[in-house]
Structure formats: structure tokens, C-alpha cells
């Protein structure tokens with residue numbers, strides 16, 4: 325690691341601008357993995373991906389194989405998927421159900437809680453060899469919030485509760501949209517783009533780009549939408565000239581929320597607020613939460629960024645898990661969110677709408693991916709060093725009674741808040 | 754039940770014609786090949802996809818496909834500047850009689866997509882239901898199983 329970048333890391337974010345190296349320098353990327361991703365909490369999966377005892381899914385976290393299991397007692401584990409003998413990845417199926425995992429190489433066998441229960445030809449090992457100390461390694465810390473399972477590579481640091489802070493208020497809103505008070509996820513689509521991981525986080529709460537980047541999709545909806553099914557009903561495009569307050573909220577530690585209120589869901593042909601569309605669903609929510617909150621939940625239209633690797637979206641009901649692969653390569657998994665207890669036809673519609681929104685062959689995200697790879701290409705230019713975030717920089721920022729910073733909807737202070745969190749993580753060796 | 758040699762030939766010509774329309778961006782003419790109740794489905798991850806339990810790469814009816822056409826034609830669509838170039842290679846065509854006079858057609862497919870100096874390819878299998886309407890075959894459903902569907906997908910801004 326060169327000495328050149330280390331002292332300068334914090335100076336890469338300055339006021340309303342960010343240095344291009346934040347997006348293109350492989351050494352900065354390495355430091356990000358070490359100082360951000362390996363220190364903080366990372367989202368790993370949802371309870372509903374392993375609903376029954378013995379269920380598991382395999383995945384990678386920062387390129388390292390993991391397996392998330394539910395043991396016979398119903399407890400969820402997040403384990404490194406690596407044989408303690410000579411290192412083979414133990415479980416090679418994307419998901420399944422099994423009470424144990426046997427290594428393909430020499431047959432060491434582990435329970436789904438990670439305990440090593442069989443070592444073939446053990447008599448050939450020294451007498452004091454103790455299988456009890458060679459279970460599959462768990463991630464150093466694993467905690468969950470209402471079914472959302474997070475893990476940390478760091479043994480110490482803020483608790484998950486401290487890490488999430490006020491973001492749980494909005495996560496609650498997303499989860500409480502399920503009449504049974506729990507969400508479950510469908511299997512994901514995956515996409516990858518040739519750009520830095522931060523582009524996706526910036527974009528998820530970017531209220532300025534849509535009428536340029538997504539104009540073709542908007543045009544299709546505008547011209548065909550009213551005659552088409554609800555899947556193609558979408559909100560009218562956000563007007564960047566409007567500065568209606570109360571939309572963007574900075575929640576600390578890089579977490580941000582865009583709360584569109586119910587405005588986008590009150591359009592003639594529906595949107596994915598449901599008060600106008602699925603009366604049965606609204607009745608269920610009102611029954612559980614009362615008319616006011618019930619309707620608020622039914623119409624909730626929020627984007628949530630849980631820094632650094634989870635993005636959630638109520639309207640096209642899904643969340644995305646971000647995987648930084650290289651400074652210029654990012655993989656995303658998009659999981660449709662289903663609302664437990666909601667009418668089945670509504671959940672089918674949500675899965676379909678989420679797919680359409682987030683698939684790399686779909687209608688919306690595909691445009692953003694184009695923007696990400698073009699930014700990556702443009703930032704190869706060395707003589708223009710700074711990336712600018714001027715919109716709203718001088719605008720109002722109100723701190724509300726809960727300590728949330730409230731911004732107007734067209735403000736790049738929301739992206740700068742992510743970079744500020746970045747700077748704080750990176751300042752810490 | 755295997756179809757006659759003439760019908761086999763007709764089906765193959767139909768598939769080649771479809772590919773040619775897509776490759777030459779004759780999207781509106783391609784829409785004409787579809788029944789109004791068409792389902793165009795590209796499942797994801799597994800081959801036995803369940804639309805309730807799995808995100809889909811694509812799951813579209815006639816209206817959505819028409820909207821896709823409008824998007825691809827729009828002068829401000831950022832994914833179409835320049836438009837990707839595609840070639841469809843179709844082999845192993847088999848056809849058999851389906852229900853209600855429909856044909857069940859299966860073929861292997863290899864799609865190459867070239868865009869911005871990169872080429873991606875997607876091998877797979879297509880399953881069609883063809884229905885006769887006004888004297889010509891129309892696509893009542895098309896399901897494409899890509900064997901690459903468990904990999905992260907790069908943008909596919911095509912029909």
C-alpha cells in the first residue's frame with residue numbers, strides 16, 4: 325500500500341465535491357473494504373430465505389463464501405463456508421435443506437449449526453486432536469432486526485441497534501406494510517455493472533436524474549400507462565425544480581431515506597400505493613394499525629439506504645444487496661419483498677413489479693446501470709479531478725425533534741451525507 | 754407426435770423470421786407476431802420458476818412488450834445510443850401438436866449482444882406455443898431458459 329494515498333484519504337471529500345480517485349483508484353477501494361466493509365455491519369440475508377429447520381443458503385460476503393443456516397432449534401447462523409481441515413468450500417449448493425454438511429475432500433462433517441461431528445480416520449490424528457474446536461467459523465458478530473440478518477467481520481464496534489439508529493423507524497414502516505407484520509422475500513435477480521459501488525447508493529436517493537435518465541420509460545408509461553395494467557402505472561416524475569420539504573432525511577452513519585409521502589401514489593392509474601387499488605389489503609392494515617397509520621403504510625413510498633450494502637424500496641417492493649467486487653465492478657442482488665398476510669394476487673403483482681424494475685432486462689434500473697458505467701468511463705480522465713454535488717448545497721437543512729436532518733427533495737446533500745460517512749470511516753486507520 | 758416435414762419447415766422459417774425482425778429492430782412487426790394474451794417469460798435462477806416465489810429476468814404481456822418497443826425507440830433512451838447489435842442462432846428445432854390446435858415448439862438459442870465494444874452471449878432454450886390466427890402463426894407464449902440465468906446479468910436492453 326502506498327504512503328501516497330493514506331494521509332490524503334480524508335481530503336478526497338471536500339465540501340460539495342468528491343475526488344475522482346474515490347471512484348477509480350484500486351488502492352482506495354482496498355482501503356474501503358478494510359475500513360468500511362470489514363468494520364461495520366453488513367446485511368447478509370432475510371429470515372424468510374431459510375424458513376424451516378435445516379434450510380440454508382450460500383452466498384459470498386466481500387468475496388468470501390458464507391452459509392446462512394437455520395438449525396434444528398430454529399436459530400439462524402451465519403458461518404464461513406470453509407472446511408477447517410484444508411480449506412475446501414463445504415457447501416456448494418445455492419440453497420437447500422440439510423442437517424449436516426460433509427466436505428467433499430476428506431469427509432469432515434459439520435452440523436448446520438457448524439459443529440464438527442465426524443472426522444474420518446480420526447485415529448490417524450494425534451490423540452489430543454479436538455474436533456470440538458474445529459467447527460465452521462461463525463462470522464465474528466451476527467445480529468438481526470425483525471428478520472433482517474446482519475453480520476460483521478469486526479469483533480468489536482457499535483451494536484446493530486446503535487448502527488441502525490433511526491433507520492429502524494423507516495424499516496418498521498416497510499415491514500409493517502405486511503398485514504401480518506412480517507415480510508418475506510422471493511428469490512433474487514442479479515445484475516452487475518461496470519462501475520463503482522457508490523454510484524448505486526448515490527443513485528437510489530437521487531431525485532434529480534429521473535427525467536433525463538428514465539425519460540424513455542416515463543414516456544412509455546405516460547403514453548401507454550392509462551390503458552395498461554397496474555404494473556405500468558408509475559408515479560409522475562419528480563420535478564427537480566420543486567423543493568417541497570420533508571423528503572430526504574439524513575439519519576447518520578450514511579443511512580438516508582427518501583420519503584415521497586403519498587403524493588406519487590395518488591395518481592389516476594394507481595402506482596404502488598394501494599389505498600386506491602386493493603381495498604382488501606387496506607382493510608387488513610387499517611384493522612391492525614387503525615385508519616391513519618393503516619393508510620400511511622398502504623401508501624408508503626420510501627427509499628431507504630442502510631449504509632453500506634442494503635437498499636430498500638417500498639413502491640416496487642424489493643431490496644437490493646450490494647457487493648463491491650472491484651473499484652469498477654459491482655454486483656447487485658434484487659430480492660422482491662412479499663407482504664405476509666396480504667392478498668396473494670397483490671404479492672404476485674409485487675414480485676412482478678419488483679422484477680420489472682430491477683432486472684437488467686427490465687424497465688428502470690437498466691438506465692441507471694448505463695449511467696454508472698458512463699461515469700466510470702468519464703472519471704478515467706485525470707485532468708478533471710473533481711466530481712460535483714452542487715444541487716441544494718446552500719439550501720435549507722432542518723434538524724427535526726428526533727435529530728434527523730430534513731432536506732428538500734432535490735438536494736445533493738443526500739449524496740454528500742453518504743460521502744461524509746465514507747470520510748469518517750476512512751479517517752480511522 | 755412429430756409434425757410433418759412441411760410443418761417443421763414452416764415452423765423453422767417462422768423462428769428465423771422472428772429472429773430477423775428482432776435483429777433488424779423491426780419491433781412493431783415483431784409485435785404483430787404476438788397474440789394479445791401473449792406471455793413472454795425469461796425465468797431466473799431455476800428452470801422450474803414460480804412467479805410467486807422468484808424474481809424474473811422478464812415476465813411480460815403484450816402491453817409491457819409494446820411499452821418496451823416505445824422505450825427502445827425513444828430518442829432519449831440512454832441504453833440505445835448506440836443501440837446494441839444482436840444475432841440469434843437457432844438450432845434443434847422440434848415441434849409437436851399442442852392443445853386446441855396450438856403447436857408446441859422448442860429450440861436451442863444462442864443470442865449474441867454487442868454493445869459499447871463488449872460482446873455477451875446467452876445460450877439457452879426457447880419454448881413457444883404457436884397459435885394460428887387469421888391464417889398465420891402467432892406466438893401465444895415464449896419462455897426462454899437461459900443457462901446463464903444464475904449469473905449476474907449485464908444490461909440487456911433488447912426485445
Ligand code: FES
Pocket residue numbers: 407408409410411412427428429430431432
Ligand atoms: S478439506 Fe475438508 S475434509 Fe479435507
Ligand SMILES: [Fe+2]
Pocket residue numbers: 527533534537538688692
Ligand atoms: Fe434511476
